[in-house]
Amino acid sequence: MTTRSRLVWVTHPRHLPKAPPGRAVVLDTAFAAAAQWRSKTKPFLDALGGRLLAFVDHHEHREAWPHYVDDPRFVLVPNRVAHACPELVTPALVERIGGLGVIDDVVAHHDFDGLLSAVKLLRGGRAPYDEADEDARAVDSPGRGHALSPRGERLSLAMEEVTVTRERAAALEFHTRLARALIDDARLDPVFDDEVDTLARAARTALDAARRVVDARGRQEADGVFVVRVDDKQDNRMRRNLLMLAEERAAIGALYEPDPQGGAWLTAATFDERLDLELVEGFEGGRSDYRFARAPKGGRELVDGLARLVASRR
CATH class of the missing domain: 3.90.190 (Protein-Tyrosine Phosphatase; Chain A)
Structure with a gap:
């Protein structure tokens, strides 16, 4: 090795x-x-x-x-x-x-x-x-x-900000630099450390923006299911933040967003390990606590299916 x-x-x-x-x-x-x-x-x-x-x-x-x-x-x-x-x-x-x-x-x-x-x-x-x-x-x-930990929050937020704001090659290069620094001595040099701080601050600002969207566009549409509906496709960071904040308000958080190619998607996530989202018909991709599906007719049937899953575990 x-x-x-x-x-x-x-x-x-x-x-x-x-x-x-x-x-x-x-x-x-x-x-x-x-x-x-x-x-x-x-x-x-x-x-x-x-x-x-x-x-x-x-x-x-x-x-x-x-x-x-x-x-x-x-x-x-x-x-x-x-x-x-x-x-x-x-x-x-x-x-x-x-x-x-x-x-x-x-x-x-x-x-x-x-x-x-x-x-x-x-x-x-x-x-x-x-x-x-x-x-x-x-x-x-x-x-x-x-x-x-404060250290983990800082590093993870910096990685998130880089992924969203930099071109793919530059983002992957940053990840490699960070990995090498942690592999070699688990410390960052001062210049790199300052870069990480700046990136983490920007990511915190983005989380605040997501919280405002959830407050304005989200509601509990079924028992145990909080849905945020937006008008356009979200980037990966905003999608993750919206879902995380939605999950804090109900057993399952969901995000409904249109697809630029046509139709729409419903993404669902849960903190509750008793809920296996794969059991809900229509959700084909993801893992047990995070699934996504095509959402015809506003995703109403999918939301109802999520609510039935919540009810079955009570």
Whole structure:
């Protein structure tokens, strides 16, 4: 193993990179939703073949996972058990991977827990700072009782701001710089530290803007379901913030937004681990606590289905 392994960031499960030529570990990268995993994820894994040293993920896929669960290289733990991916990257796992060969490439989701998973892997299974695993859980599974440290909040907000405001290449370069800093000494140099502070402040301002949208455009449309309806497609950061704030007001938070290509989408999310959103008909993509669906006729049937799920768990 080497801390100079190449870092490859995945922006979306449908947008996987070309399979790297070396031995690879894949972290926090979900199988593409529904049947798309066969045309997106499977070809990537097939191309890696024996060069795949490990695949570690917590985004349950009920169709795809059974095909790989007996392969010891696959560490597949549902989100309801592992609230973030770094906790799965243990010294024992790293030792096992090391027995298979040198890691040439680390392929990781480009969000906060994906980055911390990559950092932890390349530090031999050791977190870069004491609260890192808990911070990853707090950011990736909000509302489940996890505490976010000031350091984790600052880093995660800076990453969020970069993802939204910079071109893709520049954003991924920032993620690589941050990962390298955490891998090497778990500290940031003063100039980079100031950059992170500036970015985090901007992200806090964006969260305040989302709160105003929820206050103006959201309401409880069914028992246990708070829906925010907007007039245009939201960027990923605003979508996440709107859903998180909606979840704070009911058992399930939902966002209805039009699709520029036609129609509309309803995205639903919940902090309640008793609620498996995959059980609601129509929601085809996502994970048990975060699902999305095409929403004809204003998404009324989907909202009613979410309300029935809430009622069934009472």
